[in-house]
Amino acid sequence: xxxxxxxxxxxxxxxxxxxxxxxxxxxxxxxxxxxxxxxxxxxxxxxxxxxxxxxxxxxxxxxxxxxxxxxxxxxxxxxxxxxxxxxxxxxxxxxxxxxxxxxxxxxxxxxxxxxxxxxxxxxxxxxxxxxxxxxxxxxxxxxxxxxxxxxxxxxxxxxxxxxxxxxxxxxxxxxxxxxxxxxxxxxxxxxxxxxxxxxxxxxxxxxxxxxxxxxxxxxxxxxxxxxxxxxxxxxxxxxxxxxxxxxxxxxxxxxxxxxxxxxxxxxxxxxxxxxxxxxxxxxxxxxxxxxxxxxxxxxxxxxxxxxxxxxxxxxxxxxxxxxxxxxxxxxxxxxxxxxxxxxxxxxxxxxxxxxxxxxxxxxxxxxxxxxxxxxxxxxxxxxxxxxxxxxxxxxxxxxxxxxxxxxxxxxxxxxxxxxxxxxxxxxxxxxxxxxxx
Amino acid sequence: xxxxxxxxxxxxxxxxxxxxxxxxxxxxxxxxxxxxxxxxxxxxxxxxxxxxxxxxxxxxxxxxxxxxxxxxxxxxxxxxxxxxxxxxxxxxxxxxxxxxxxxxxxxxxxxxxxxxxxxxxxxxxxxxxxxxxxxxxxxxx
Numbered sequence: 001x002x003x004x005x006x007x008x009x010x011x012x013x014x015x016x017x018x019x020x021x022x023x024x025x026x027x028x029x030x031x032x033x034x035x036x037x038x039x040x041x042x043x044x045x046x047x048x049x050x051x052x053x054x055x056x057x058x059x060x061x062x063x064x065x066x067x068x069x070x071x072x073x074x075x076x077x078x079x080x081x082x083x084x085x086x087x088x089x090x091x092x093x094x095x096x097x098x099x100x101x102x103x104x105x106x107x108x109x110x111x112x113x114x115x116x117x118x119x120x121x122x123x124x125x126x127x128x129x130x131x132x133x134x135x136x137x138x139x140x141x142x143x144x145x146x147x148x149x150x151x152x153x154x155x156x157x158x159x160x161x162x163x164x165x166x167x168x169x170x171x172x173x174x175x176x177x178x179x180x181x182x183x184x185x186x187x188x189x190x191x192x193x194x195x196x197x198x199x200x201x202x203x204x205x206x207x208x209x210x211x212x213x214x215x216x217x218x219x220x221x222x223x224x225x226x227x228x229x230x231x232x233x234x235x236x237x238x239x240x241x242x243x244x245x246x247x248x249x250x251x252x253x254x255x256x257x258x259x260x261x262x263x264x265x266x267x268x269x270x271x272x273x274x275x276x277x278x279x280x281x282x283x284x285x286x287x288x289x290x291x292x293x294x295x296x297x298x299x300x301x302x303x304x305x306x307x308x309x310x311x312x313x314x315x316x317x318x319x320x321x322x323x324x325x326x327x328x329x330x331x332x333x334x335x336x337x338x339x340x341x342x343x344x345x346x347x348x349x350x351x352x353x354x355x356x357x358x359x360x361x362x363x364x365x366x367x368x369x370x371x372x373x374x375x376x377x378x379x380x381x382x383x384x385x386x387x388x389x390x391x392x393x394x395x396x397x398x399x400x401x402x403x404x405x406x407x408x409x410x411x412x413x414x415x416x417x418x419x420x421x422x423x424x425x426x427x428x429x430x431x432x433x434x435x436x437x
Numbered sequence: 438x439x440x441x442x443x444x445x446x447x448x449x450x451x452x453x454x455x456x457x458x459x460x461x462x463x464x465x466x467x468x469x470x471x472x473x474x475x476x477x478x479x480x481x482x483x484x485x486x487x488x489x490x491x492x493x494x495x496x497x498x499x500x501x502x503x504x505x506x507x508x509x510x511x512x513x514x515x516x517x518x519x520x521x522x523x524x525x526x527x528x529x530x531x532x533x534x535x536x537x538x539x540x541x542x543x544x545x546x547x548x549x550x551x552x553x554x555x556x557x558x559x560x561x562x563x564x565x566x567x568x569x570x571x572x573x574x575x576x577x578x
Contacts, residue, residue: 323449327456334464341471348474350553351481353578354498357549358488361556365542368560372538380564387559395564 019069020235021062022228023114024077026146028052033228034065042232055112062115075118075231077125078246079146080106085123085162096120096246098127102159109248118235122150123162124244125230129223130154130198140183140194144201144208145227149179153186153194161186172208176215183216200225363388367434370410378403379428390433397428407432485550492547501554501577503527509551513540515568525578526557531571538569553578 020042021034030050035042050058066072083106089095093105104121111119126143133139134156143150144167152162163182167175183194197220199209213220225233234241368386371393375381378399385392391411397403397418404416407430414432421427442450489495499505503519506529510517516532533541548556557574564570 323452327452327459330456330460330464334459334467337464337467337471341467341474344471344474344478348478348481350578351478351485353555354485354549354553355481357555358485358546360558361548362546364556364558364560365545368545368562369538369542372535381562382564384562384564385559386562390559 017069017071019065019072020232021065021069021072021074022076022231022235023058023062023074024079024146024227024231025052026079030055030058031228032058032061033232034069035228035232037232037236042236044229044232047226047228055114059114066115073117073235073241074115075120075235076111076114076116077145077227077231078106078109078119078121079148080110081148081164081166082106083121083123083164085152085159087158092249094246094248096124097243098124098159099131102127104162104246106246109246118241118245120231120234120241120244121246123152123159124246125234126150126152126200127154127159128234128244129200129225129230131156133198137196138194140197142179142197142199142212144199149175151179151182160190167208172211173215175208176211179212180215197221199223200230360388367391374403374406374410376402376406378406388434391431393428393430395428397426400426400428403428489547489550492543492550494547494550496551498550499552501527501552501575506552506575510544513537513544522574525576527575527577529571529573529575531569531573533569533571535564535567535569541569541571 018037019034020037021032023030023032025031028051030052032048032050033044033046035044048061050061062074066074083104085098085102085104087101087103089097089103090105093107094109095103095105097103098121104123106121109119122143122145126141130139130141134154136155136157138153138155138160141152141154147166147168149165149167150162151165153160165175165178165182170178197212197216199212199220200223201209209220209222234244364386367388368384371384371386371391372381375395379395379397381393381395383394391414393407400418407414407416411430411432411434413435414430416428416430419427419429445453503521506519506527507517510531514531514533514537516530518530520528522528531541545556548554554575554577557576561572562569563572
């Protein structure tokens, strides 16, 4: 249950230790911080870092902080690259009112199961940081968050145009060239050129600033603040977030809100608003591309687009190398057992052949022994062709009947024949097919 | 569990599905077939070992070679001539006394236990003056 600061919030915040808990994800790490809000500003505590695999630990830590400081807001930042500032609110999209008739929108809010009560767009933060400096002249405001440039042309009345540029894999020179080309393109369309540039850099990027200054030949006012401090600042006063925090699609639009701003509660819990990336991509394909989108597609090479997609996927924790571990294990075990099976089949076939040949050889040896034994004193074998299917014998016989009887007793269907020789001896031949029992 | 699965991205689901299909249709049948073959192989090997013990053959079955065959048979028979016909086939002439026929038959019975080779039938015998000239073909495998 989220507690919303009450009417006299300003005074009570300090006495009741109003705490802002901030977290965001950059690459594969979550960063968590909390700050005690006082009338003189906030006192920030130590930043904690969690790997994406330790998400549960992060949630538990947030839960403990909530218990410790019942009066709290949990604040995060949307680092979605598709968000745009437009003049009209689209109720089908997640949106936040930066100021009158200026809405920052993105397709959906995806924060997984992390607790969040206030969710801000970098464009809202940029406007809040620089609104006091805006006048009738066009100002280019650039914010660098998570290796993406959030850029907008703004006057005190209107955010003229906004877009995002990915910087991952690009040199500072390339980034500066793209910022310059974006400005040129915008100039061609609107015939307006920014009179000065404000830049908000949560990270140290002195080289980028230097190159940008050279490329754009303009003085750039730099401000360096951490994302946590920006978020603590956004959450410090309800006037900051009364309308500028992002609301999911289908919620009541801020223009229809009650005049009493304090009655507007921040999002109670966004965890049920987690959306899958496929839906977002599908809607992206259907929507009419805006100027910002055209600029992005014009300036971003395909490789950078792919890279952005990869970053998004990584951020959503959808693809992980460990995903393929079960497949790899199954594949390796399958390959191992297939190899073992094939090897064993070869051995088994050899063993089977050995066993069959063994039986044939025993039969052949027995036939041979029988044939020679059958001669006895009745005959003399001169030649024999013996297999386990057929025998053919030739020799001399001097006891015709005993030999014939003996051979016929061994091979009943045999053909015994005799032939008298010139030397008064008798030659016999015997052929038979051996039937297997 | 089902809720968690539903939340998974489509790529993850596809990879898990492919893993499951491979496991069910490939790995499990392969393991079962391997186990069956292993049991059969153990039985066959045991049967051959028993026969070998019966003939007092302690050596393992060897690959057939001219040298080994000559070495093994020179004490058994009067003369042994072996010629290689091609890569796997050999022609063997054995000269022995007729009284040694039983030794030959014993040798023949144990031939496949000694060598990975088969005697190609038929056997050709010529007998003269109590001496037997035997010609046979052997095929190694």
